[in-house]
Amino acid sequence: MQTYLKLMRSGNCLMAAIAALVGVFIAYNIVSSNVSPDFYAVAFPTVPILDSFKVFLVVFLVTGAGNAINDYFDIDIDRINKPDRPIPSGKIGLKAALYFSLALFAAGSIIAASINIICGVIALVNSLLLIYYASTLKRTALLGNIAVGYLTGSAFLFGGAVFFEYGGIKAVFVLFVLATMATIAREIVKDIEDIEGDREDGAQTLPIIIGPKKAAYLASLIGLVAVLASPLPYIQSLMTVRYLILVAVADLLFAVAVYEILGKNNPARSSKMFKMAMAFALISFIAGA
Numbered sequence: 239m240q241t242y243l244k245l246m247r248s249g250n251c252l253m254a255a256i257a258a259l260v261g262v263f264i265a266y267n268i269v270s271s272n273v274s275p276d277f278y279a280v281a282f283p284t285v286p287i288l289d290s291f292k293v294f295l296v297v298f299l300v301t302g303a304g305n306a307i308n309d310y311f312d313i314d315i316d317r318i319n320k321p322d323r324p325i326p327s328g329k330i331g332l333k334a335a336l337y338f339s340l341a342l343f344a345a346g347s348i349i350a351a352s353i354n355i356i357c358g359v360i361a362l363v364n365s366l367l368l369i370y371y372a373s374t375l376k377r378t379a380l381l382g383n384i385a386v387g388y389l390t391g392s393a394f395l396f397g398g399a400v401f402f403e404y405g406g407i408k409a410v411f412v413l414f415v416l417a418t419m420a421t422i423a424r425e426i427v428k429d430i431e432d433i434e435g436d437r438e439d440g441a442q443t444l445p446i447i448i449g450p451k452k453a454a455y456l457a458s459l460i461g462l463v464a465v466l467a468s469p470l471p472y473i474q475s476l477m478t479v480r481y482l483i484l485v486a487v488a489d490l491l492f493a494v495a496v497y498e499i500l501g502k503n504n505p506a507r508s509s510k511m512f513k514m515a516m517a518f519a520l521i522s523f524i525a526g527a
């Protein structure tokens with residue numbers, strides 16, 4: 239069981255699932271404050287506890303499926319870059335990982351469809367995109383990074399989609415944009431870190447095409463634009479002033495991540511700092527909502 243949780247990268251699954259719950263909560267706050275009292279009393283539901291649990295479960299399962307199918311297709315690269323992972327280390331067989339991933343995708347999409355049609359569509363589209371990313375897109379410069387950025391940011395959209403008929407997706411769109419930009423920046427840095435294994439595998443990633451230095455500048459630019467945009471949830475009255483204080487700490491961590499890649503040419507540490515900054519930004523969304 240432990241090895242399958244490692245294949246799923248359960249820490250990422252938990253982070254994504256919490257992000258989706260933030261989406262549910264923020265969307266509920268916004269749409270329930272926008273409706274008229276009589277509509278609120280008559281038509282608008284109370285906080286959807288069961289749907290919130292389903293949202294958490296779907297994102298946990300689909301994210302885990304995406305990580306598992308990624309390692310299934312990455313077996314050759316991971317033998318070079320990450321030999322301790324469950325498949326290259328032999329702890330989980332290749333076919334077992336594939337069937338496990340497909341089962342998680344199916345379970346997640348079916349549960350999503352039981353929430354509403356939009357949640358079902360998002361889960362199905364994301365599942366297909368995760369498979370396409372792992373099999374093909376990840377070896378394509380920038381498109382692969384954008385796909386992972388969209389997928390990560392979509393956790394917020396998925397939470398907002400619980401209230402799609404009340405404008406829930408629009409309510410959380412700025413969170414989607416911030417998460418997408420931060421993830422794209424980190425994905426480019428990860429490609430700089432993996433450049434040797436990717437080159438051996440014939441992948442055409444951005445750092446291989448334009449060089450690691452220019453890729454580092456682009457990742458830093460995207461990351462810094464996300465930092466400059468980070469007050470937007472407060473400006474849009476999605477978040478309280480507590481968010482503004484906490485996200486300033488996340489912004490500082492993003493700045494350190496940029497320094498690690500631009501100033502110290504250390505993609506491994508920069509990637510870790512980006513992830514820490516993203517985790518802290520998620521905490522600021524939770525505490526500031």
Ligand SMILES: CC(C)=CCC/C(C)=C/CC/C(C)=C/CC/C(C)=C/COC[C@H](O)COP(=O)(O)O
Binds near residue numbers: 247390391421425513
């Ligand atoms: C500027 C600002 C306020 C940005 C917002 C940042 C934010 C809240 C991002 C959300 C992050 C999130 C929902 C992450 C989910 C889990 C995750 C790390 C997904 C992306 O994983 C792909 C990555 O390539 C996996 O690699 P690794 O982390 O090394 O296993």
Ligand SMILES: CC(C)=CCC/C(C)=C/CC/C(C)=C/CC/C(C)=C/COP(=O)(O)OP(=O)(O)O
Binds near residue numbers: 300
């Ligand atoms: C909203 C719903 C239903 C699902 C969202 C699913 C989410 C949040 C996905 C987040 C992004 C994610 C987990 C992508 C999986 C693919 C992946 C591991 C990309 C990075 O892989 P590589 O580029 O191969 O790098 P490493 O394998 O070395 O980490």
Ligand SMILES: [Mg+2]
Binds near residue numbers: 308309312
């Ligand atoms: Mg991989």
